[in-house]
Amino acid sequence: MTNITQRIDAAVNSAISEKRLVGAVIAVMQDGQLAHFKAYGQADREAGRAMKEDAVFRLASITKPIVTAAAMRMIELGKFGLDTPVTDFLPAFKPKAPDGSTPVITIRHLLTHTAGLSYDFLQPLDGPYNTIPVSAGIDGDLTMEENLGRMVQAGLTFPPGAMWLYSVAIDVLGAVMMKAEGTDLEGVTQKYVTGPLQMTDTSFHVTDAARLAQPYSNAAPEPVPIGDNFKQPFVPGCGPINLGTSRAFNRNAFQGGGGCMNGKAMDIVRFLDAIRAGGAPILSEATTKQMMSNQIGANRILFDPTGSTAFGFGGAVLMNPAAAGSLLSEGSWSWGGVWGHSWNVDPGRKITIVNLTNTTLEGMAGQLPRDIQQAVVGA
Numbered sequence: 094m095t096n097i098t099q100r101i102d103a104a105v106n107s108a109i110s111e112k113r114l115v116g117a118v119i120a121v122m123q124d125g126q127l128a129h130f131k132a133y134g135q136a137d138r139e140a141g142r143a144m145k146e147d148a149v150f151r152l153a154s155i156t157k158p159i160v161t162a163a164a165m166r167m168i169e170l171g172k173f174g175l176d177t178p179v180t181d182f183l184p185a186f187k188p189k190a191p192d193g194s195t196p197v198i199t200i201r202h203l204l205t206h207t208a209g210l211s212y213d214f215l216q217p218l219d220g221p222y223n224t225i226p227v228s229a230g231i232d233g234d235l236t237m238e239e240n241l242g243r244m245v246q247a248g249l250t251f252p253p254g255a256m257w258l259y260s261v262a263i264d265v266l267g268a269v270m271m272k273a274e275g276t277d278l279e280g281v282t283q284k285y286v287t288g289p290l291q292m293t294d295t296s297f298h299v300t301d302a303a304r305l306a307q308p309y310s311n312a313a314p315e316p317v318p319i320g321d322n323f324k325q326p327f328v329p330g331c332g333p334i335n336l337g338t339s340r341a342f343n344r345n346a347f348q349g350g351g352g353c354m355n356g357k358a359m360d361i362v363r364f365l366d367a368i369r370a371g372g373a374p375i376l377s378e379a380t381t382k383q384m385m386s387n388q389i390g391a392n393r394i395l396f397d398p399t400g401s402t403a404f405g406f407g408g409a410v411l412m413n414p415a416a417a418g419s420l421l422s423e424g425s426w427s428w429g430g431v432w433g434h435s436w437n438v439d440p441g442r443k444i445t446i447v448n449l450t451n452t453t454l455e456g457m458a459g460q461l462p463r464d465i466q467q468a469v470v471g472a
Contacts, residue, residue, distance in 0.1 A: 097121065097129050100468035105133045108461045112315040116144035116306060117450040120362035121469055124443040125370055130359065136451065137307040139318065149294055149304045150449045151341055152354045153231060153430030155361060157263045158407035160350035161204060162368065163285040164266055165380050165406060172273045175201040179265065182272040186265065188245045190252045200269065202253045203262040204406045205388045209249030210260035214327045214334045221247035223332040230264050230349030232337035237268050237347035257392045257404055267350025278348035289374045290364055295356030297348045299341040306451040308338065308432050316452050325431070325453060334431055358449045361436065366445040369438045385426040385440060386410060420466045435462035442470060
């Protein structure tokens with residue numbers, strides 16, 4: 094880990110100078126110790142506000158592993174099981190399969206994105222998730238009940254368990270958790286994850302707007318600010334990702350388990366490294382091993398064209414680093430967030446990397462995440 098800060102500095106400063114990135118906070122832990130923690134660039138370019146280490150970001154899908162960890166703790170406590178039918182808690186949630194049947198969807202299906210649900214940005218513009226539409230949970234102020242009803246109306250894209258497809262499943266899981274616990278999702282995550290880990294700035298609503306990073310979308314000649322009702326292109330031929338900046342302050346918007354939390358880098362690296370290190374004080378070691386192991390059998394995630402990446406509970410699991418062209422070890426656990434984030438847990442090296450940026454898609458799926466991995470593990 095010698096000179097890790099110099100190498101990360103070089104990678105991030107290149108992204109800023111090449112106008113791929115506006116600002117970032119990067120945290121790296123090695124064997125439980127903080128090896129790098131630094132802010133870069135600007136939190137708000139137009140206001141001239143520098144990025145700071147305690148900046149708060151809209152987390153998008155970094156919400157998923159947090160909610161997943163809370164669900165796993167509830168499973169440990171016997172609140173429900175992996176194979177509990179969703180209808181035990183949400184009786185009206187009965188979307189039909191393509192053959193017209195009403196299959197059983199379980200907690201396991203939700204956790205692994207194998208339920209047959211989808212996202213609007215992974216369907217064509219004339220697909221049901223765009224025409225109804227079904228919210229991805231990062232825009233608007235629908236109620237949870239209304240969005241669940243829309244999912245039922247849209248139906249399933251395949252029978253549960255047949256394949257993997259990224260989806261609104263963790264929003265549904267969040268609804269199950271709220272029913273099982275008798276409180277909102279903020280209360281559930283606070284009880285089981287963010288409270289015990291003292292993740293003081295990770296929540297479903299922002300209270301300190303002065304620390305919130307302004308988001309940007311990559312464009313020429315430089316990233317453009319994202320406002321409300323922003324359409325972020327993602328998959329060619331599919332609907333855009335609908336982003337809404339006001340949602341972080343809207344207490345009427347449903348607390349979606351798939352993408353609605355806000356938080357800072359230190360909270361997230363502390364959480365992910367707790368999972369890497371065996372789960373204390375929130376989960377058992379056996380549960381964390383499950384989370385970081387392949388839970389989808391021979392299926393593979395669709396975002397890796399090499400077919401080298403499976404899925405655990407809360408993140409992707411790297412099965413074949415060489416085939417994937419990855420620098421990380423076999424068994425590494427990773428994901429990101431559409432507002433511009435990526436994270437990696439490399440259990441073999443005892444390394445956890447958190448890259449929170451305010452620039453999409455660069456911070457999630459551009460050159461920067463790989464450059465940071467290279468800076469941390471490539472030397």
